[in-house]
Amino acid sequence: MTDIAFEPAPPRARTGPLSVLRRIWRHRSGKIGLFLVGLIIFCALFGDHLTPWDPLKLNMPDRLKPPSAKHWLGTDELGRDMLARIIAGTRYVLLVSGIATAIAATGGILLGLVASAGGRWADMLVMRFVDIMLAFPYVLLLLAIIAILGPSLITALVAVGIASIPGYARLVRAEALSVRETEYAEAMRVLGAGRWRITFGTVLPNILSPLVIYISYSMPLAVLSASSLSFLGLGAQPPLPEWGAMLVQSRTFLRTAWWVVASPGFAIFFSILGMNLLGNALRDVLDPRTRA
Template sequence: MGHITANTSGGPVVTADKPSGPWRDAWRAFRKNKMAMLGLSMILLFVLIALLAPVLSPYDYKAQELSNRLQPPSAAHWFGTDDLGRDILSRVLHGARISLWVGTFSVVGSIILGTLLGILAGFFGRWLDMIISRLFDILLAFPSILLAIAIVAILGPSLQNALLAIAIVNIPTYGRLVRAKVLSLKNEEYITAARAIGMKNSGILLHHIMPNSLTPIIVQGTLGIATAIIEAAALGFLGLGAQPPAPEWGKMLSDSRQFIATAPWTVMFPGLSIMFTVLAFNLMGDGLRDALDPRMKS
């Protein structure tokens, strides 16, 4: 709705207000955060690289040329070659696909299961809350990477099992976050009013509880992707993640660790790729937290 101001000639001038809303206001606040926009730009760049990896790669990432093994960066091989003569640039580009895929889908799985369990525990309480909370406590009693290693060791080393293990170990993070949010929401006046007019629990959950629980999930999920990428790289480094010849960044680091002194480029470029990807998600996650959390606003 517009508001009226006076111009220099004395007549009224109607100026239109900018459309407003919680998500629109959050986007405006996010855009003002330069570091958050930098993180978003970096993420979009990595996504573009992952999508166009077959086009951008100068060589087949699996092609071996032993006569060119451990060649330093040059015009022919911008990132050099590894111990099997494979082009590191091509492998790094294709590795973006694996890292983003594992990071994104493991977090999506954690969010779905964690949100479901957190809502059940927080909304219905009693014995259900006790069982689910104790389950979260048991999972949190183990260091996440050790629990992920144990799960992959049981299921067998593979990229899919690494994704599943990362999703499982992060369920309590989202479950406890959602449970705490639901506990604070279910006693609000509008929830009481919804009950008073006869709205069923399913309607309250879908129309009131879940929409108002999205903010912390979005923020934690964005930060969680960065953590998941590191965990996937750690499992790959230990040989429990992607298997050869898949160009997973952590596996590339593991395969090249013996050449750190003689051929440092073999570990430098995969390591930098992990660092910049994690940094990008952390920057964007911090920006989302500042934009979506009312307590962070002046």
């Protein structure tokens, strides 16, 4: 009798949260992204204990003071400590990236799954709706939503979330249709599973990796969009220490007090940079085929 040697199956890649974090930390740019995003989260959670200054309290005798040992990033035109306001602004970064992305992801996932599993007419109706939304330029769609709801921080969050739904819907539909053609999805159909059981029990868990990667890229876009709306006076309103609103308030002092403009500007830059670097690392970790 001939002996048959079986090769051991290759170990399955670990995709738990801690394992993913360790692999991101070993990534070349992942460390920088993880550090910057971690710093934002830390400041948002413990910001009240990091500086003795109140970000909203006026102090006119100290107005437009340059960076010093007393005020590390200087003060604004109303004497408020810039470092305290930048730290307080991290909460709005998490609020914007979290809520706006949650709105977009929830709406996009539902529409994408309905389009992929609801049949021909459902697919046609959903995708025509998505095409209509995509026909409008992104900024114009934001302005239209805000014109209907009125300018405020909450309105900006809702507008950014709604305007981002089409991208999620198209991604989820494409990935779901691909998964539904696999052998294990076909096996579920043979065993008598209904299309919605297959959709939520088999399809959805198998599209989480590309979905997480897409979320990591849409979060910095949400932050930039909300900051842009605040800069235009359509998002957060004074005296909220939101970075976009801080920029529009301080733009007239660019030549006389550069630190008032530089502080929120660099804060927006590094927050978006950190999220993008983290997204790149997450993409390489969850989908190594995309590596250059």
